[in-house]
Amino acid sequence: MVYVEEYMTKKVNSLDPSSTVLDIIELVKKTTHDTFPVVVNSKVKGIISVHDIIGKLESEQVKDLMTNRDDMIVTKPKTNIMDAGRIMFRTGFSKLPVVDEENNILGIITNTDVIRSQIEKTTPKKLEKIINSYKNLGYELTTKRETIPINELIPTQSKVYEDELYGRAYELKRGLAEPIIVIKTNIGRKYILVDGHHRAVAAYLSCINELEAHVLEIDTDKKMGIEKTAEKQGLVSLKDVKIIDEDKSNCSSTYKLKSSILEI
Template sequence: MVKVKEYMTKTVDVVTPNNTAGEVIDLIKKTTHDTFPVIEDNKLIGIISVHDIFDVEKSEKIENLMTKREKMIITRPDAPVRDVGRIMFRTGFSKLPVVNDNNELVGIITNTDVIRSQIEKTTPLKLNKIVKTYENLGYKIRVDEGIIPIDKLKPTQSKIYADELCGREYELKMGLAEPIIVIKTKATKDKYILIDGHHRSVACYMSNIPTLNAYVIMVDTNNKLGIEKTAEKQGLKSLKDVKVIDEDKNDSSDIYKLNSKLEHQR
């Protein structure tokens, strides 16, 4: 079951009860958000929206305008996303604060996140499918989780799409990126064969983020796998060999710029 913590935004813009309506207006202009949790001593004590500060003095304190915690609808990191979606549908709220058992804010989930959770395949399902495939080929498999250096990835996909790349860059900035899936064998030495997560990896590479969380499938073999041999035949040695394309505008200057940035990165 997909949980809130898998899709919530972990980096949240917040205000304090001592902030003023004018300061919230400035924050709205800066972030383009219209709602902010109100925090005091790391605890969630309320929420303030653009509607609460409409037609009030800019000097008015947020503590006098906010909806207080006891009147709020919140959710938990382990809550099913499906249940959160039903709450949003019934109440009309577009976002809910996510708090832990100590009432500390750990994230925020929006209706867009809920929709995204329903249209994306979850990484665990992909992981299990890949593991079963190699087990059926007779390999002994072990799955670990770890942090993988981006410059140690060997891609197996020759192209990615610009629109999805932009989405993955946004997810990285917001702390939403799911783990990638890689394969490690004795033959790969210090490299990792990238199986799933090419858009995330390239977005990470272009953003100068050195590492990504990963599921590491350890395959007990001294030989190169077929997928690695195929990638090498395509000239795929590192992430800079992956081309960024647009399905409708292959000659777009913006796509050229993306490829140029990728080529000269680092």
């Protein structure tokens, strides 16, 4: 079972009841969020969204426009994330504050978080298969999940397909992409990219500098076969991966594709 606490955002942008419409507008500009819990001394008092301030004066206060605690919906950290998703679907709320038994704010969960939790269900099976493959080859390894810089990735796939890059770019911009899978050995600082080439190239073209990754740390001081194969193909960084347009059966214009992806 997947719980809300595994996907909720713990750093919450909140407002005070005495905050004004102008304060909300400034917070929207700063964060790009559209809904905020109203909190006093860590206790949730209500919630307010941009829809509540349409047509209101900049000087009007949050306490007069917010949905009060008794009329709003919250969830708990140990709630099944799919149950939280069903509540959102039935009520139309896209965000739910996460509180403890004393109504203290712990985080916020969004409908995007719910979708992401289901997409990432496919990753453990794939990850387990890759781990077992290397264990069967006699390697000792540990795994961890972390955010890594994409400029430290060594690709092992020489080409990706243009049509799939658009889909991956869309997922990345909305936080829906699965983590990539990489290998880290005792040699150097770079990560060997095992799974997620389309995601990584889409991130590169979208000017996204970091990606979530499952890191397989393998205890070896020798270059692995997958890394030697990459070297033979001249693969040093993501810019060495060719982008193929299947319909035209040749390499497409990276500049044109990059411009299109940046507009997504």
